[in-house]
Amino acid sequence: MAGQAIERFLPDEAATARLGEDLAMALRPGDVLALSGDLGAGKSTLARALIRALADDAALEVPSPTFTLVQSYEGRLPVHHFDLYRLSSPHELDELGFDEMLADGAALVEWPERAADLMPPGTVTLELVHQGAGRLARLSGAGEAFARMARSLSLRDFLETAGWGHARRRHLTGDASARAYETVSLDGAADRIAMNAPPLVLGPPVRDGKAYAEIAHTARSVAAFVAVDRAMKAGGVSVPEIYAQDLDQGFLLMEHLGKEGFLIDGKPVAERYVAAAELLAMMHGQEWAWRLEAAPGLFHEVPPFDPDAMEVEVDLLLDWYVPAVTGAPAGEELRAGYHREWRALFARLEGGETTLMQRDFHSPNIIWRGQRSGFDRLGIIDFQDALVGPPAYDVASLAFDARVTVPPAIEQATAEAYIAARHAAGPFDEQSFREAYAIMAAQRNSKILGIFVRLDRRDGKPGYLKHLPRIRDYLRRALAHPSLAGLRALYEAHGLLEERTL
Missing domain, CATH: 3.90.1200.10 (Aminoglycoside phosphotransferase (APH), C-terminal lobe)
Incomplete structure (x- = not known):
């Protein structure tokens, strides 16, 4: 599969931290995010924000793993922060237990070039370079992990159009489907809920040439939620107020009911x-x-x-x-x-x-x-x-x-x-x-x-x-x-x- 790339200009440290949050919302066990960039390009700022978002702890101490090579953190999922600058040999990754750590967690890798070609398929690379007074972030990769991260960046763009571009994002819950929910917060405003609902993937046919979801009448897009929400609210049921919607992409910004x-x-x-x-x-x-x-x-x-x-x-x-x-x-x-x-x-x-x-x-x-x-x-x-x-x-x-x-x-x-x-x-x-x-x-x-x-x-x-x-x-x-x-x-x-x- 050919690689893809997305670029974002980061005017300041706060924007770099928000990008770290955006990537944290998309991480799943087995993901590897490789961070590249010169000294002072913002890798540590981004890594710290990503780890704190996963742990839902804005004050979490996140020291550099330069001397320990790896530092692990618990959170929504375990994340293992590698700094390979002092790696003596690419094969030293095996001694660190890199593959075992990916079984139930994600890896954030600084100086990935020191590992030569040992980064697994599906690794997503984030390159940070100085550009004027800020930085240019270039996210590249292919496969499912890259698609998830790209979608999370699109959700940030959606929040921007709704006036919530600077909001803090925290994972709230997921369910048995591909939908995910986040709590988004802005100073001086009540928390809101962001729904990330990708279009339904039907899957293989199971009967009469139809997929299971077709026969069971599973909702195929977020438009179903919006329509039922409006009807139920009119019927006297306390359902979320929808403040902003992008039905094509499957994004909603909604009331936090409690x-x-x-x-x-x-x-x-x-x-x-x-x-x-x-x-x-x-x-x-x-x-x-x-x-x-x-x-x-x-x-x-x-x-x-x-x-x-x-x-x-x-x-x-x-x-x-x-x-x-x-x-x-x-x-x-x-x-x-x-x-x-x-x-x-x-x-x-x-x-x-x-x-x-x-x-x-x-x-x-x-x-x-x-x-x-x-x-x-x-x-x-x-x-x-x-x-x-x-x-x-x-x-x-x-x-x-x-x-x-x-x-x-x-x-x-x-x-x-x-x-x-x-x-x-x-x-x-x-x-x-x-x-x-x-x-x-x-x-x-x-x-x-x-x-x-x-x-x-x-x-x-x-x-x-x-x-x-x-x-x-x-x-x-x-x-x-x-x-x-x-x-x-x-x-x-x-x-x-x-x-x-x-």
Whole structure:
């Protein structure tokens, strides 16, 4: 792949430090950033800012590793700062454990030319040279790491157009997708959130020539988030105000809804789950448009949660979970029985109530704002994958929270609060809801078993495996409903509910 280059003029030390922050936001384990430049060109300033941004510690002491050759720091990811000026031989890199350090961290290398050709493929080079009263920075490279860093520089350009070009950037969170979120800060202003949402990469076809994301109706651009955000705000839901947007690149500058998470000390609180269930009841009692405006003349059509989308999701259990726990692909007998049972259940949902289904209405996507009142206590984020689907799905997503163990008592209180609120608002088919609730809980947790294994096996994210025992417990709870007796028998016959260690 041919190399690419990006140049930025840095008029002062503050601009050099901001460039260090920009690069820090893009770093991932295995990345190597090689710093080149004459003495006094700003390498130390940039390295210090990059390391402090990763550690989220503006006062962190970052001494030069000139004599130690390498200095390591913990943070969002480990970063290893090499200064090879005194390297006696390129092969001394092996003695420093260079390759081992890249297994879970990134490397920042000054004087990389001393290592001859031992820098790994994909290394990104940043050259700093004096230019007038400032410096010229030239970022060059090829491959995925360079693309990430280039995109981070584009996000800084976007912030500049929004009047936030001098903002301090700090990583907030990422998720199972390619999206990432940052906290951006300016003196004298309330913090804001920057969303970095690259266009969706569809991946290979999995059925009928279509990619998984096409069948599951995953949002392909940030326009979906903007459109749903506007609709939900008009419907009385506390979602972020969007101050600036670049829909082509996938950048948003948004309101920071608050810093208090939905959980307390990592544990669910019944009062908060009940409040969230009542918010869902309010939302589900409304009529929603399915053609939503993201920008003048640009509309987002909310897709349906149709049987094809439901089935391709539950197939993740067959495609990823079953091979992981049995050591062999799912057999034809299992596949045939699995599809027969699920299609019968999906048919039972046809003709039922539908609403704006947020899809991931659970604790990571809810901000608790206890100082406020009513529904405004709940700030809602991450809803770009919303569909037209059964209201029961969102209630199941909340009550069977994938990231935290919700005890049966809180799960039941959550569902009962929702049912009571729907009854209070007008006619409500409780029996149909309870059946749909069980079906959607089983569907969602079957999908999640597959997704969490896929995140480990395909994407190198083993941390998700720790959630599997919880998801299996949720699945057993959902399958206790009489309407799911056939599916439960199939899962039990094939050992899919047994405790497994991966």
